[in-house]
Amino acid sequence: MALPKNIEKIKNLPTVFIIFGATGDLSRKKLFPSLFELFTTNLLPEKIKILASSRSQYSNEEFAQIVKETVNPKDVTAWEKFISNLEFISSDVSENKNLDLISNRLLQIEKEAKTCVQRIIYLAISPSIYQKAFENIGKNKLNLGCRTHNNKARIVIEKPFGHNFASAQELNSVLIKYFEKEQIFRIDHFLGKETVQNILAFRFGNEIFEPIWNNQYIDNIQITFTENIGVEKRGSFYDETGGLRDVVQNHLFQLLALVAMEAPKSLTHEHFRDKRLEIIKSIKTMNPKEVAKCTLRGQYEGYQSEENVNPNSNTETFALVKLFIENKRWHGVPFYIRTGKKIMGNVTSIIISFKEKGHEIYENFWAKPLPNHITIQIKPTEGIGLRLVAKKPGFETVLEPVDMEFCYRTSFENHQPDAYERLLMDVIFGDQTLFIGEVGESWKIIDPIVKTWQSGNPPLFTYKTGSWGPKEADKFIEQDGRKWLAPYLTICNI
Ligand code: BG6
Numbered sequence: 001m002a003l004p005k006n007i008e009k010i011k012n013l014p015t016v017f018i019i020f021g022a023t024g025d026l027s028r029k030k031l032f033p034s035l036f037e038l039f040t041t042n043l044l045p046e047k048i049k050i051l052a053s054s055r056s057q058y059s060n061e062e063f064a065q066i067v068k069e070t071v072n073p074k075d076v077t078a079w080e081k082f083i084s085n086l087e088f089i090s091s092d093v094s095e096n097k098n099l100d101l102i103s104n105r106l107l108q109i110e111k112e113a114k115t116c117v118q119r120i121i122y123l124a125i126s127p128s129i130y131q132k133a134f135e136n137i138g139k140n141k142l143n144l145g146c147r148t149h150n151n152k153a154r155i156v157i158e159k160p161f162g163h164n165f166a167s168a169q170e171l172n173s174v175l176i177k178y179f180e181k182e183q184i185f186r187i188d189h190f191l192g193k194e195t196v197q198n199i200l201a202f203r204f205g206n207e208i209f210e211p212i213w214n215n216q217y218i219d220n221i222q223i224t225f226t227e228n229i230g231v232e233k234r235g236s237f238y239d240e241t242g243g244l245r246d247v248v249q250n251h252l253f254q255l256l257a258l259v260a261m262e263a264p265k266s267l268t269h270e271h272f273r274d275k276r277l278e279i280i281k282s283i284k285t286m287n288p289k290e291v292a293k294c295t296l297r298g299q300y301e302g303y304q305s306e307e308n309v310n311p312n313s314n315t316e317t318f319a320l321v322k323l324f325i326e327n328k329r330w331h332g333v334p335f336y337i338r339t340g341k342k343i344m345g346n347v348t349s350i351i352i353s354f355k356e357k358g359h360e361i362y363e364n365f366w367a368k369p370l371p372n373h374i375t376i377q378i379k380p381t382e383g384i385g386l387r388l389v390a391k392k393p394g395f396e397t398v399l400e401p402v403d404m405e406f407c408y409r410t411s412f413e414n415h416q417p418d419a420y421e422r423l424l425m426d427v428i429f430g431d432q433t434l435f436i437g438e439v440g441e442s443w444k445i446i447d448p449i450v451k452t453w454q455s456g457n458p459p460l461f462t463y464k465t466g467s468w469g470p471k472e473a474d475k476f477i478e479q480d481g482r483k484w485l486a487p488y489l490t491i492c493n494i
Pocket of ligand 1: 189
């Protein structure tokens with residue numbers, strides 16, 4: 001893997017991660033595996049401590065065993081070294097219990113290190129207790145960092161930030177009482193994915209695309225994020241949240257922003273964030289009539305019997321929205337965004353579908369022009385494809401679609417850091433470029449949709465697990481004279 005340029009800068013910077021919610025799904029699936037990978041690839045600071053915390057009681061050994069089961073380490077020596085830096089402290093950040101133990105341990109670590117230590121607080125807890133967590137972190141002065149060097153603690157917060165515009169604002173007002181801008185890292189892990197970052201390089205590093213990246217050439221954009229899995233152990237979180245707020249408001253809006261934004265002046269945090277924000281602000285909000293016409297929601301069969309899900313739940317596990325951006329470049333181009341759980345395809349992709357303008361000399365050789373499209377695939381493998389039209393070999397003139405693809409796997413040998421690995425490193429460096437600066441703008445688009453959905457409009461459709469979602473989703477796009485394009489690359493996935 002290409003190392004960060006200034007890695008030496010942080011190597012000698014003693015650092016402590018304080019992870020609240022250390023036994024939760026996110027910590028087990030993403031945080032500990034990523035921290036261990038960074039540790040084994042020698043990227044973490046030499047003096048690193050991880051203070052893991054949750055309400056349960058565990059000894060350090062018991063907790064290390066829990067982590068071991070999910071990390072599944074192959075290198076035993078590295079694992080032993082890793083866990084010698086891992087400690088467990090039981091606390092309740094929402095009830096202000098035992099946070100003093102964490103403060104005291106931090107002071108002790110600093111004493112032992114004989115220097116200031118960079119403190120990074122990671123909130124891998126339920127978003128419903130964020131506000132109390134901010135207050136209690138503040139009360140215990142965990143936000144202050146190491147005072148001797150005027151070093152400030154950093155805080156990493158997972159999405160969703162709030163559950164609507166008003167609550168996001170309110171939450172933010174509490175957060176900023178205790179933390180300054182440079183201390184806050186609102187994470188959206190999609191921004192840490194390699195292909196997602198590559199969208200900008202693709203658009204602005206290859207000048208051939210810019211002249212056609214607009215409504216004159218592009219007919220529609222399809223953003224798909226579907227998963228085979230259901231809600232698994234996250235029934236209670238998911239049932240409160242639903243697909244629209246779980247992934248559309250954040251991950252998928254960020255994808256839309258990268259595909260649609262204007263070029264930033266530079267890749268600095270401010271310029272990059274401003275351009276993303278500018279495009280999200282220009283998404284047209286919908287009135288109830290438009291919501292009924294331009295959105296669709298579904299629930300997979302059997303969802304209501306999932307663990308910790310309300311048996312009468314109306315929560316959507318499938319969401320589809322058609323959005324328009326109100327600016328010159330995108331006027332009239334629909335952005336179809338769909339997401340679903342327990343769907344046949346386990347795929348994340350963006351398709352830029354060009355207008356169907358076959359040249360007249362070929363008029364008689366195809367029933368219908370075959371539109372070109374670009375597929376940016378993020379999952380299951382990463383790559384970019386271009387659908388072209390080619391003449392089929394032979395005496396007759398017959399045109400057929402063919403694919404040209406760039407696959408990360410075959411083009412680069414480097415290990416691709418997982419999104420969390422990348423973003424955890426950025427937090428250590430204090431680089432906010434790939435973090436969310438804005439609070440609430442995307443809620444302004446989502447809130448009217450949620451409100452109309454709550455009034456029963458459009459109805460909640462059910463769908464079979466392992467399908468592509470409600471069949472009404474096909475009709476939805478067909479009414480516009482379009483169809484869902486296969487969201488996969490062909491060559492990269494073989
Ligand atoms: C999370 C959502 O943010 O992203 C989950 O809460 C979803 O519902 C997950 O499964 C998907 O992330 P990835 O990186 O595995 O595609």
